[in-house]
Amino acid sequence: MNNITRALFIFLLTTISVVAQQKITLEQIWSGAFRTQGMDELHAMKNTNQYTVLDIDWNAGTAQIDLYDFATLNKVSTLIDSKNHVELRGIDSYTFSSDEKKILIATNSEYIFRHSFTADYFIYDISAKTLSKVGDSKIQEPTFSADNSKIAYGYENNLYVYNVATKKTTQITNDGKKNAIINGITDWVYEEEFAFVRAYDWNATGDKIAFIRFDETEVPEFTMEYYNQGLYPAPYTFKYPKAGENNSKVSLHIYDVKANTNKKVNLSDFNAYYIPRIKWTNDAQTLSVRLMNRHQNNLDLVFVDATNGKTEGILNEKDDAYIDVTDNLTFLNDNSFIWTSEKDGYNHIYHYNKKGKLINQVTKGNWEVTAYYGFDDKTGAVFYQSVENGSINRDVYSISIKGKKKTRLTPQTGTNEATFSPNFDYFINSFSSSTTPDTYTLHSAKDGKLVKEIVDNKRLAEGLKVFNLPTKEFMVITTPKGHELNAWMIKPTDFDPNKKYPVFMYQYSGPGSQQVNNDWNGYDDYWFMMLAQQGYIVACVDGRGTGFKGAAFKKVTYKELGKYEVEDQIDAAKVIGGYNYVDESRIGIFGWSYGGFMSSNCILKGNDVFKMAIAVAPVTNWRFYDSVYTERYMQAPQENASGYDENSPINHVKKLKGSYLLVHGSADDNVHLQNTMLMVEALVQANKQFDWAIYPDKNHGIYGGATRLQLYTKMTNFIKEKL
Structure with a gap:
């Protein structure tokens, strides 16, 4: 800061x-x-025992990248300050070349969807202090080659290679076309549900680029209207595959930089309906690719020989429900690899040789690995984050690759996240809990010993004392059906056990999610505390289907989204309603996105339990949502019609008794306004009274300007009036 x-x-x-x-x-x-105060854009360097942070001056609209030493935390230098370069209107993000002598800087970013954006990119030569632009227009996802001589990037659905020395650009694909063909950049559904945008990768010697080509031709189109474009609304049309509809046809290609040739890889020996990840191994001519079937319950890890295109199946995993795709694949010097899997019922770390033979299961137990940080080839230590200290907490551990000498490196109970130095001697730990705001500290990676404090938020904690804020009470609620569910409750600070309080429940409930976790306050938490100050009890329950308690707990909702999760919220509300200090006739529920789907279902299926509900940007019928997400958990509607229809709130509107507020952004590319519009029509035809609000040109997040303030004021007033 x-x-x-x-x-x-x-x-x-x-x-x-x-x-x-x-x-x-x-x-x-x-x-x-x-x-809170933090460390923005914290990057650990790879070649020196140093790290960088982005220091932004919001008032001046400038930013600088500062270099620090891991061992001392002393600032070494300012690598670049945007105020010294008129071309830079601040710094939005940055990456280094592999030799860390040049920085690729993004500025003037314009978001396309949730993760994708275009920006003006500049190469900054640190020693020469020179700045040069890449391309004539805003581009996507540029990256340096391993030899630092070239940069690949996406522009208008094609891939290009820019020569840093000659400033010459070569177009390496030519068939890219909007809403038809995309090369090297993901389509909408891959970006949203497989969580990546850059669908190309340089190899270790910089002579090959592997990329995925998306043929969207047969994918149905969706159109949204933008209302602030002038006299007439402006349509925006993009490809969006809803459940059961055609997806992009994907293919894998390898471009040879020296030969200027493009070859398609034959994947016909595998079920390659989806290609959710590609990554070069440490062997420069061996590419790894992950392939999945449409049901996403069969995953192949395949190696491709870039010299001849031959493929070899290395690893196969199957699941009765589905397999989650992660970024936890690391190749070691001998091309053996570290991988995470839920195959024993919990997410754990495994070590395989380069032929896919299991060497060792590194971590074991009835708990989940939640992040993989890296492998120290000097000591043979693997570093990771897990919930071994309780599913609501996160700790950082080290363990030998043989599964021995496990050491907990973070002594404080709460949420710990690590950024390791390149030599794995140190790590910067970000810690918070429900009672402690974010702190950043330097630790020894050997034993977790505190070396030095970096950033704390004591001033914020001190400033909050005047509010006498209530605290979250963590607990486990056991439902009448015997299910043990993590929960928290916020009570007024002047709580009187002899009074009867209304209860406002919050949840998200989506597969693998978690809302009951021990970390510092988000914006919603302050809202909940504000409501507690005004006499409400706020509660949150993570029902079945949520994450970090094992695969069986998470996957019980398979093919029945909205059944068991709704049962659990209703049952939990009944348990809470039975407390002596709760007015069981005044229980409300709120959720956003999947949580809005849930809160809608709860006031309909639990109409004798919930007095009111707020649903923001809800799915109201899974037939309206995208293919990858929905089919992962539900299969296609053609295969599982009853699972879709019996648990979609749009089919239960006649059950509405309480007060219902429905909110949506008109430009929501994720959960389309169609969900709310057809829910409204169903409610109207059932002659049900309700409240609703549409936010023009707002996306799934419904923000911008005073939007959030107005929305939360509306929701607060609704709670006061109806609960």
């Missing part, structure tokens, strides 16, 4: 203290008065 930003932050807190406002306001929440 720069000095000007820090001064503004201190001023905000000082103002709060002087005025001594005991009650939280929505204006404070959404103005950022409670925002």
Whole structure:
């Protein structure tokens, strides 16, 4: 945080203290008065024992990349300051060349969807202090080759290679066309549900580029209207495969930089309906590719010989339900690899040789590995994050690759996340809990010993004291059916056990998700505390289908999304309603996206339990949602019609008794406004009264300007009036 930003932050807190406002306001929440101080764009260097952070001056609109030493935490230098370069309107993100002598800087970014964006990119030569632009227009996902001589990038559905020395650009694909063919950049559904955008990868010597080609020709189109474009609304049309509809036809290609040739890889020996990941191994001519069937319950790891195109199946995993795709694949020096899998019922780390033969299961137990950090080839240590210390917590561990000498490196209970130095001597730990705001500290990777504090948020914690905020009480709720569910509850600080309180429940409930976790407050948490200050109890329950308690707990909802999760929310509400201090006639529920789907179902299927519900951007019928996500958990509607129809709230509108608020953004490319519009029509035809709000040109996040403030004011007023 720069000095000007820090001064503004201190001023905000000082103002709060002087005025001594005991009650939280929505204006404070959404103005950022409670925002924590952090380490933006923290990158560990690979060639030196150093790291960089992005220091942004929001008032001046400038940014600088600062270099620090891991061992001492001393600032080594400022690598670049945007105020010294008129071409840079700030720094949005950055990556280094492999020799870390050049930086690729993004500025003027324009988002396309949730993860994808175009930007103006510049190459900054650190020693020469020169800046040069890549391409004439805004481009996508540029990366350096391994030899640092070239940069590949996407532009208007084609791939290009830019020569850094000659500044010459070569177009390496030519058939790219909007809503038809995409080369090297993912389509909408891959971006959203397989969580990656750059669908190409350089090999270790910089002479090959592997990429995925998407043929969207047969994918149905979806059109949204934008209303702020002028006298007439402007349509925006893109390819969106709904459940059971055609997906992009994907193919794998390898471009030879020296020969300027493009070859398609024959994957006909495998079920290659989806290609959710590609990654070069440490052997420069061996590409790894993950392939999946449409049901996403059969995964192949395949090696491709780039010299002749031959393929070899290395590993196959099957599951009775589905397999989650992760980025946890690391190749070691001998091309053996580290991989995570749920095959024993919990997500754990495995070590395979280069032929796919299991060498060792590295971690074991009735708990989940939640992040893989890396392997130290000097000591043979594997570093990872897990929930071994309770499913609501996160800790950092080391263990030998043979599965011995496990060491917990983070002593504080809460949420710990690590960034390791390149030599694995140190790690920067980000820690928070429900009672401690974010702190950043330096630790020894050998034993976790604290070396030095870097950043804390004591000033924020001190400034919050005037609000006398309530705390989250973590608990386990056992339902009448015997299911043990993680939960938290926020009570008013002046809680009186002899009074009867209304309860406002919050949840998300989607497969593998978690809302009951021990970390610091988000924006919603301050809202919940504000409601507690006004006399409400706020509760959150993670029902079956949520994550980090094993595959069986998570996958019980397979082919029945909205059945068991809804049962659990209704049953949990009944348990809470039975507490002496709860008014069981005044229980409400709220959720966004999947949570909106759930809150809608709850007030319909649980109409004798819930008095009110708020649903923001909900799926109201899984037939309207995308193919990859929906079919992963439900199969196709043609295969599982009853699973779709019996658990979609749009088919239960006649059961509505309580008060229902329905909210959606008109430009939601993810959960389409269609969900709300058809839900509204169903409610109208059932002669049900309800409240609803549409936010023009807002996407799935419904934000921008005063939007969040207005929305949360609306929801707060609805709660006060109806609950």
